[in-house]
Amino acid sequence: MSAxxxxxPSADPGPSALAPPDxxxxxxxxxxxxxxxxxxxxxLPTRPALAFQLAHARARDAVQRALDTDALRRDLARLxxxxxxxxxxxxxxxxFIARPDLGRALAPASAAALAAVPPPPAPFDAALVVAxxxxxxxxxxxxxPLLAALLPRxxxxxxxxxxxVIVTQxxxxxxxxxxxxxxxxxxxxxxxxxxxxxxPDSLGAYLTWxxxxxxxxxxxxxxSNIREPDGLGYAAAAHKLFHLMHEARRRGLSGVDLKEDxxxxxxxxxxxxxxxx
Amino acid sequence: MTVRSGSVGAMRHxxxxxxxxxxxxxxxxxxxxxxxxxxASAEERVAAQMALADLPLRVFLDEAVIPYETDxxxxxxxxxxxxxxxxxxxxxxxxxxxEWLLAYETDGAALAAVAPGITPEMAAAVSKIMRLQxxxxxxxxxxxxxxxxxxxxxxxxxASRLQPxxxxxxxxxxxxxxxxxxxxxxxxxxxxxxxxxxxxxxVTRLLEMLDGIIRAYEIPTQSxxxxxxxxxxxxxxxxxxxxxxxxxxxxxEAVNRSFGVTAALLAEAHAAAASLxxxxxxxxxxxxxxxxxxxxxxxGHHGVDQQTLEARAYGLARTFRPFLVNSVVGFIGPExxxxxxxxxxxxxxxxxxxxxxxxxxxxxxYTNHADADSDDVDVLLTLLGNAGVNFVMGVPGADDIMLNxxxxxFHDVLYLRQTQGLRPAxxxxxxxxxxxxxxxxLRLARADAGHAxxxxxxx
Numbered sequence: 001m002s003a004x005x006x007x008x009p010s011a012d013p014g015p016s017a018l019a020p021p022d023x024x025x026x027x028x029x030x031x032x033x034x035x036x037x038x039x040x041x042x043x044l045p046t047r048p049a050l051a052f053q054l055a056h057a058r059a060r061d062a063v064q065r066a067l068d069t070d071a072l073r074r075d076l077a078r079l080x081x082x083x084x085x086x087x088x089x090x091x092x093x094x095x096f097i098a099r100p101d102l103g104r105a106l107a108p109a110s111a112a113a114l115a116a117v118p119p120p121p122a123p124f125d126a127a128l129v130v131a132x133x134x135x136x137x138x139x140x141x142x143x144x145p146l147l148a149a150l151l152p153r154x155x156x157x158x159x160x161x162x163x164x165v166i167v168t169q170x171x172x173x174x175x176x177x178x179x180x181x182x183x184x185x186x187x188x189x190x191x192x193x194x195x196x197x198x199x200p201d202s203l204g205a206y207l208t209w210x211x212x213x214x215x216x217x218x219x220x221x222x223x224s225n226i227r228e229p230d231g232l233g234y235a236a237a238a239h240k241l242f243h244l245m246h247e248a249r250r251r252g253l254s255g256v257d258l259k260e261d262x263x264x265x266x267x268x269x270x271x272x273x274x275x276x277x
Numbered sequence: 278m279t280v281r282s283g284s285v286g287a288m289r290h291x292x293x294x295x296x297x298x299x300x301x302x303x304x305x306x307x308x309x310x311x312x313x314x315x316x317a318s319a320e321e322r323v324a325a326q327m328a329l330a331d332l333p334l335r336v337f338l339d340e341a342v343i344p345y346e347t348d349x350x351x352x353x354x355x356x357x358x359x360x361x362x363x364x365x366x367x368x369x370x371x372x373x374x375x376e377w378l379l380a381y382e383t384d385g386a387a388l389a390a391v392a393p394g395i396t397p398e399m400a401a402a403v404s405k406i407m408r409l410q411x412x413x414x415x416x417x418x419x420x421x422x423x424x425x426x427x428x429x430x431x432x433x434x435x436a437s438r439l440q441p442x443x444x445x446x447x448x449x450x451x452x453x454x455x456x457x458x459x460x461x462x463x464x465x466x467x468x469x470x471x472x473x474x475x476x477x478x479x480v481t482r483l484l485e486m487l488d489g490i491i492r493a494y495e496i497p498t499q500s501x502x503x504x505x506x507x508x509x510x511x512x513x514x515x516x517x518x519x520x521x522x523x524x525x526x527x528x529x530e531a532v533n534r535s536f537g538v539t540a541a542l543l544a545e546a547h548a549a550a551a552s553l554x555x556x557x558x559x560x561x562x563x564x565x566x567x568x569x570x571x572x573x574x575x576x577g578h579h580g581v582d583q584q585t586l587e588a589r590a591y592g593l594a595r596t597f598r599p600f601l602v603n604s605v606v607g608f609i610g611p612e613x614x615x616x617x618x619x620x621x622x623x624x625x626x627x628x629x630x631x632x633x634x635x636x637x638x639x640x641x642x643y644t645n646h647a648d649a650d651s652d653d654v655d656v657l658l659t660l661l662g663n664a665g666v667n668f669v670m671g672v673p674g675a676d677d678i679m680l681n682x683x684x685x686x687f688h689d690v691l692y693l694r695q696t697q698g699l700r701p702a703x704x705x706x707x708x709x710x711x712x713x714x715x716x717x718x719l720r721l722a723r724a725d726a727g728h729a730x731x732x733x734x735x736x
Contacts, residue, residue: 023726024456027734031443031450034674034686035457042691042721044674052651052674056683059645097646099311100574100612134646194610195645196681199444216535216575225444225473225679232445232473240474256505256537259477 019045032198032230055197062200064093067136067168075144076130079151082163084117086110086178088131090169103171105213106178110167114181117163126154126245127162127184127211131170135192135201142203142227142234143190149238157246172206172220179211186248187211188241193224202227205241209254219255221248283328290324296342298332299398300582301325302405304621308570308583308613315582326406330372337398338363343579349530349540354396354592363394371402378403378415378632388419392634397528397588400629404584409621409660412628416664423600423636424559425499425520427465427702429667430636435699436668437690438601438638439464442679446473448486452734454673455490459730461687462694462714462721463671465705466601466638467521467564469501471680480504481517488518490733494712497704499556499600501564506538506546513549521564521600522550528589531577540593547597558704561600561636567591568605569622570613583613584622588629595635601668602635606657607643608682616648623657627664638668642684651675651683658685662693669693694719 018040025036037048044052069085076083089105090096096103106114130143147164154161162182167174172189179187186209193202203226208215223240225231232240248254281298282291292298300314302325309315316322338358345351365387369377377383404412422430429436441454451470458464468491470483480502487500499520504512506524513519524543525536533539543563550562567590572578578586587604594602604626607619614622623639630637641657643649658669675686693699700706700718709715712730716722 022457022460023724023728024453024460024731024734027453027456027731030453030734031447031678033441033443033450033454033457033678034676035454037674037688039461039688039691039721042688042695044686044688048674052676055676056645056650063646097610098307098612100610101311194681196678197645197676197683198678199681202444202681214576218535218537221475223474230444256507259475259508259511 016045052197059195059197059200062135062137062195065136066093067132068140069166069168072130072140072143072166076147076164076166079144079147081151081161084114084163084165086114086165086167088167088169088171088174093169096169100171103169104173106174111177111181114165114178117182119183120160122160124162124182124184125159125249126186126188127165127175127179127182129165129167129175129178129187129189131167131174131189131191133170133191133204134194138192138201138203138227139190141201145228145234146190146203146226146237149234150241153238153242154245173215175206176208176211176215177213179208180213185210186245186254188245199225199227199230202231205237207241207244207248207254209248209252221254221258281328281332283324290321292325292328295336295340296579296581298325298329299342299402299405299585300580302329303582303584304405306569306583306613306618306622307611307615308573311612312573312578312580314580329402330370330406332371332402334366334369334371334374334399337396337402342398342581342585343529349533350528350589350593353540353596354589357596358396359393361394362391366391366394371399371406374399374403375406375411379411383418385418385420388632389634392632395632397592397629397633398585400632401585401588404625404629407628409624412624413660413664416628416631419631420665421631421634421636421667423561423667425556425561425600426497426558427499427704428558429466429600429702431703432665433698433700434702435662435666435690435693436466436702436705437463437671438466438668439468440471440670440672440677440684441468442471442677444473444679446479446483449734451483451486452490456730456734457673458671458687459496460714460724460728461671461691462701462709463687463690464496464498465702466668467499467501469503469523469564471503473679475504475508477508477511480508481512481515484512484517484519494730494733495708497708506542510546510549513553518555519550519553520555521562522546523564523566525566525571526590526593527567527571527575527577528586528593529572529577529579532572532575535575535577540596543597561598563597563599564601564603565594565599566603566605567594567626568609569626570609573613574609584625587626588633591630591633591635595633599636601638602630603638603640604630605640605642607647607649608640610644611647617653619643619647619649620653620657620660624660624664627661627666636667639666640670640684642670642682644682654683654685654689658689658693659696662697662699691721
């Protein structure tokens with residue numbers, strides 16, 4: 001902070017006598033949750049009240065952002081697999097948000113392109129899909145590092161994978177149609193989850209055995225909050241996902257009957273809040 | 278199916294069956310537009326509401342919106358209907374029912390007596406011709422008291438769920454958020470964690486952690502880890518300390534199938550939790566969450582509007598005498614409820630639930646892809662306080678860092694207490710006094726750095 005007399009009045013008045021800090025505010029080192037915010041009477045002090053508004057403004061902006069497919073394609077291709085691109089039936093961002101049914105279906109041109117991929121001699125073990133979902137930034141930041149941890153394990157275990165597919169304006173169930181079109185025994189989609197105030201870039205992974213249109217959520221398994229450094233780390237997420245995929249293939253099912261009971265890796269230490277707090 | 282019509286001036290509107298009439302009469306919802314069942318014009322909506330107002334309540338006993346033969350929820354609604362309880366309102370139309378509900382003479386006892394005679398579709402129908410103030414007024418009269426280790430739903434009381442979620446279920450992070458909520462006087466409805474993954478070992482670990490905290494500080498509240506009912510059953514078989522069994526439910530057999538549940542599975546879990554006998558002042562052991570639009574989301578709506586289906590979910594819930602029923606009203610997203618639609622939906626859900634006799638709470642919330650903000654939360658929260666809601670959420674700073682949505686904060690709960698004179702559940706209020714956390718019934722005391730609860734995070 002500048003103490004120069006020419007400086008404008010500081011926007012950060014520091015803890016005020018009207019809203020002293022909560023004695024437990026140091027517990028904030030254990031969680032990114034907004035704890036120990038203090039209070040004016042029983043209400044939120046001015047600084048955290050405005051910090052909340054800023055975070056909401058950023059999250060609203062994140063929802064609208066378009067996926068940089070060129071950069072994502074380069075990042076994914078570096079990992080080795082063939083990469084295809086597809087679009088959902090949603091025409092644009094507004095249509096994607098208002099019409100989830102369109103985000104779950106492939107655009108006719110993309111469906112035709114995937115149907116034209118030559119079928120393998122035996123079905124693929126899995127089709128992996130990356131989509132923007134509700135946070136393009138999540139897919140851009142976390143999909144490639146997660147796959148970098150996952151693909152070598154699948155390779156060592158002898159998995160035969162369909163070409164990787166990037167989908168724009170895609171929701172979870174679009175992977176079912178893709179998996180079916182590519183003749184894969186399971187579909188796994190990595191996509192941006194709905195942005196939170198403190199996590200505009202959280203990635204989710206969803207697995208469906210025997211993918212086809214019309215599968216319900218009860219027939220899927222999910223790993224959420226994949227993001228470094230604040231959420232589930234890439235190594236831990238890849239470990240869980242590999243275990244789920246292995247069990248789904250071994251038992252021939254996914255969903256509520258397939259419990260995610262991988263032996264736990266040590267979770268990363270919870271990170272501190274960023275400066276926005 | 279009976280064809281019905283309504284005339285407004287020279288215009289005549291035709292409604293092919295009961296579910297179509299209900300859908301056209303339903304206040305505007307993006308989910309109903311998405312399903313192609315909403316009124317095509319504002320005038321058609323009011324014409325449908327007028328036709329609905331003239332409909333005798335008895336019609337709802339003769340005509341199902343989803344056939345009895347094909348839907349488990351319809352069978353539960355029909356088979357559990359109490360004709361004797363229905364008798365005092367049996368002669369009324371939907372419009373007359375609205376006036377009966379508003380009458381001075383219809384008090385809490387009268388509402389409780391007829392509740393088993395009201396079907397979910399009747400509740401939904403009358404809500405469609407009621408303004409917010411009508412629903413607030415009637416819901417305020419309808420009390421639904423539920424007990425486990427605390428008593429919820431008493432007049433002049435408001436409880437809160439302490440929701441200390443963490444993106445990786447880190448125990449220290451969860452404990453830090455629990456300290457924050459308890460120091461702010463929240464948590465009398467439940468300390469409830471949404472786990473990051475549905476993993477039995479992790480769920481059991483969290484259940485044991487919460488049980489340890491509640492025992493160590495003798496907190497008159499209950500815990501819940503909001504996992505699938507099958508995981509809760511496994512946890513109970515393994516001896517885990519389960520207070521409340523959680524499950525998301527909806528208003529059709531199809532949506533419940535998409536959630537992986539049936540009434541029989543819920544009954545099994547209810548029996549297992551009840552047999553543990555862990556409640557001290559009561560034995561209500563179920564915690565249900567619902568929300569308009571879930572059936573459409575799962576392609577299980579049968580052409581019925583989302584608000585009527587939401588009420589049908591309450592028809593399933595009430596057969597299990599739950600402790601908590603929570604409409605997570607803004608969570609589903611703008612494709613089902615957008616902007617100010619969230620406000621009306623929250624009041625409808627609370628009203629319909631209370632009319633059916635349920636201990637309703639509301640998760641007043643919104644997502645970042647909805648056209649809503651904290652001002653909308655304030656409007657709905659303030660209305661619900663007036664309507665006598667049993668409980669609302671308490672999330673640190675209103676920001677759920679695990680589920681990525683905004684709900685109500687501990688500060689919001691304090692606001693509602695202060696402005697509407699709403700005290701915590703009596704058992705919890707006594708504990709807050711004992712812990713010197715409250716200064717009088719509505720204000721926080723200034724806590725010092727040596728407070729015993731702060732040791733919780735060092736356990």
